[in-house]
Every structure is written in C-alpha cells, then in structure tokens.
Amino acid sequence: MKRTFNVCLSTLLLGLPVATDLSAQSAPYRIDSSAQWQEWSFPAGTLAVNLTGALLLGFVAGLALSPHLALVAGTAFVGAYTTFSTWMLETHRLAEERQLAPAVANIVVSIALGLPAAYAGQTIAGLL
Numbered sequence: 068m069k070r071t072f073n074v075c076l077s078t079l080l081l082g083l084p085v086a087t088d089l090s091a092q093s094a095p096y097r098i099d100s101s102a103q104w105q106e107w108s109f110p111a112g113t114l115a116v117n118l119t120g121a122l123l124l125g126f127v128a129g130l131a132l133s134p135h136l137a138l139v140a141g142t143a144f145v146g147a148y149t150t151f152s153t154w155m156l157e158t159h160r161l162a163e164e165r166q167l168a169p170a171v172a173n174i175v176v177s178i179a180l181g182l183p184a185a186y187a188g189q190t191i192a193g194l195l
Contacts (some may be wrong), residue, residue: 128141
C-alpha cells in the first residue's frame with residue numbers, strides 16, 4: 068500500500084507543474100488585454116498580472132505547505148502566471164522610446180505595490 072501511495076504521489080507531483088502551467092498561461096493574456104488602455108503607454112495589463120501574481124505567491128508562501136509542495140506551487144503556477152520578462156521588456160521599450168516617466172513609474176509602482184500585495188497574500192493565508 069505504501070509503494071502505491073508513493074507512486075501516486077510522485078505522479079501527482081510530476082503532473083502538477085504541467086497542468087498548472089497550462090492553466091496559468093492563458094490567464095495573464097485575459098487580464099492584460101482587459102487592463103490595457105489604448106491611448107496610454109503605461110503597461111497597466113502587465114502591472115495587473117504581476118500584482119495579482121505577487122498576491123498569489125504571498126498566499127502560497129503563507130500556507131502551511133511542505134517545502135517541496137510550496138516550491139512546485141510557487142514556480143509551476145505562479146511562475147507561469149507572472150510576467151517578469153514582459154515587465155522588463157516593456158520598461159526597456161518605454162525607455163528606448165524616451166518615455167522615461169512611464170518607464171520609471173513602471174518600476175517604482177510595481178515594487179511599491181508588489182511587496183504589499185505579497186504581504187497581503189501571506190497574511191490572508193495565515194488567517195486560514
């Protein structure tokens with residue numbers, strides 16, 4: 068019985084990243100497209116995705132999970148959901164286009180709101 072349980076658990080842990088990655092890939096696109104404003108160069112959609120990702124990662128960190136499960140949940144789902152490379156690319160694009168105020172605002176606002184979002188997620192998880 069113990070061997071069967073270990074095989075099932077191993078299969079679940081190996082399949083979980085694939086399943087969560089597939090589900091996490093479409094959510095940022097939907098959020099990004101609903102948050103973008105046509106006439107504003109600030110990447111609000113990417114900001115919305117990354118702030119909700121910070122909240123989710125904080126929530127995962129605040130749960131009483133084993134270190135391995137927390138690593139899988141944090142990297143497989145939240146890592147696939149957030150868009151760090153897009154954040155950097157959009158910031159670089161803004162700077163190249165000499166839109167320095169939106170570029171700096173993108174960095175400052177993302178950090179200034181991302182850290183409290185992660186803390187809020189951890190606090191919410193701690194209440195459960």
